[in-house]
Amino acid sequence: MAIWLWDDGEEAGPLAESLAMREEDGARRMALSGRIDTQAAAALWARLMAEARKPGAPLLIDLAGVEAVDTTGATLLLTAQSAAQGSRIEGASPGVVAVLDRVRDALAAPRPAVVARRFAPLSGLGRRVVGALNGGVEALAFLGETLVVALGTLIRPGRLRVRELLRHLDEAGTRAFGLAALLGALLGVILAFQSAIPLRQFGAEIFVPSLVGISLLRELGPLMAGVVLAGRTGSAYAAELGTMTVNEEVAALRIMGIDPMALLVLPRVLAGVLVMPVLSLLLTLAGLAGMALIMQLLGFQLNTVAQQLVNFVSLKDLLGGLFKASVFGLAIAIIGCRAGMGAGRGPRAVGDAATSAVVGGIVAIVVLDGIFAVLFERLGL
Structure with a gap:
């Protein structure tokens, strides 16, 4: 069964092959392997963000052993990178890099403006009245068309x-x-x-x-x-x-x-x-x-x-x-x-x-x- 291993050897779950933390050349290297999909990201999120927010040496996220990521996994990796000052991602395959680039562009895109709902009873009443009048006109037109067809049938x-x-x-x-x-x-x-x-x-x-x-x-x-x-x-x-x-x-x-x-x-x-x-x-x-x-x-x-x-x-x-x-x-x-x-x-x-x-x-x-x-x-x- 595939497991994650932390730097202290603790077993974390059966969703990826391994996750290891170690000190290397004055930096903290986080080595991931396996598939980082939605299920894996849900289990990894709290621990990875805790590691990323620890003060001290910069964080290196090593993806050399990662086979594939989905958009949720890419969001986790990019969020962890942005949370750790001076961190970077390295060793990713071209397919993983392509997914990371797409998700990075999506996260950088401007969010749609939130339109506040206004409590405007008068305008709402006006819309309802206009809608009712339009419906009445259409019903009257339909009645007239039916009458014309009936007279034509005579x-x-x-x-x-x-x-x-x-x-x-x-x-x-x-x-x-x-x-x-x-x-x-x-x-x-x-x-x-x-x-x-x-x-x-x-x-x-x-x-x-x-x-x-x-x-x-x-x-x-x-x-x-x-x-x-x-x-x-x-x-x-x-x-x-x-x-x-x-x-x-x-x-x-x-x-x-x-x-x-x-x-x-x-x-x-x-x-x-x-x-x-x-x-x-x-x-x-x-x-x-x-x-x-x-x-x-x-x-x-x-x-x-x-x-x-x-x-x-x-x-x-x-x-x-x-x-x-x-x-x-x-x-x-x-x-x-x-x-x-x-x-x-x-x-x-x-x-x-x-x-x-x-x-x-x-x-x-x-x-x-x-x-x-x-x-x-x-x-x-």
């Missing part, structure tokens, strides 16, 4: 890829039916239970069907369907288009003279608009079924529940909810496609695009739902 229906539209209808709608039905049934059960508890104190449990029915038709049905669409479909749109953007497939389509808005974006947007009313209706019906089950458990007959729904729920509630669902689907699809088409470069681009699509879609449907609530109240709907 004039030339052949531009629409029907097969692609059917595929997205299946992925966004048919495959989400199970999740929408399960979520709606659980929502109806929860609403019925939670509504019956306070109404029971006033003997008004009979009004639970009307409360749950109006809530599902006007608000919760479209809103929860929008959450399902944003989580499943909006993120899928962003991930798929983001991958194509990162792989420069979208740029290749433009080079070939194919409009990616008509080929990639329009079928997805149409699928989102068409599938959302169906998902909302399915979720609402499943919620009403769950509510009816709870009412039966509470001792009410199905015909009583149906009569309450007929008395308090009108057609305008259903149509208003389906209209809101269509607008939610349009917003979610456009936000998802915009996030995918605007994806950046790098390994995080697709993940960031999917996250932006989900967050943006949920925020958009909540804001739109608030706008619709105020608008419908003002219009008396």
Whole structure:
């Protein structure tokens, strides 16, 4: 096993063949041999620097027996040389000398200036505002481009890829039916239970069907369907288009003279608009079924529940909810496609695009739902 030996014969470690110190012609000669790599330098550093800093005779670092050094070993040798006044390195092979010269030049190069971080909340706020405005302008431009492509497709229906539209209808709608039905049934059960508890104190449990029915038709049905669409479909749109953007497939389509808005974006947007009313209706019906089950458990007959729904729920509630669902689907699809088409470069681009699509879609449907609530109240709907 290879070892280091100090001048006192102490065994220092198994990382090099030898390290010996001896006095010679009024100088201290430090003879090294073997390979001085990162592992060896880590073990040698403390002892070599202690020897280099000892006052007295100058230090001669003899590298005649050194086979090779890496940048860490060269840094150790040069640091030891600079620490000992009047020291020098000798006996190194041409390869070792070349490494020492490169590391010496690197150590002598000026260090990059350290830029102090300034606490500037006003400029940071300004950058965020400008970034948000630029993002809003880009989103508005994307919306306008989508509208132009949709109007152009009305004039030339052949531009629409029907097969692609059917595929997205299946992925966004048919495959989400199970999740929408399960979520709606659980929502109806929860609403019925939670509504019956306070109404029971006033003997008004009979009004639970009307409360749950109006809530599902006007608000919760479209809103929860929008959450399902944003989580499943909006993120899928962003991930798929983001991958194509990162792989420069979208740029290749433009080079070939194919409009990616008509080929990639329009079928997805149409699928989102068409599938959302169906998902909302399915979720609402499943919620009403769950509510009816709870009412039966509470001792009410199905015909009583149906009569309450007929008395308090009108057609305008259903149509208003389906209209809101269509607008939610349009917003979610456009936000998802915009996030995918605007994806950046790098390994995080697709993940960031999917996250932006989900967050943006949920925020958009909540804001739109608030706008619709105020608008419908003002219009008396």
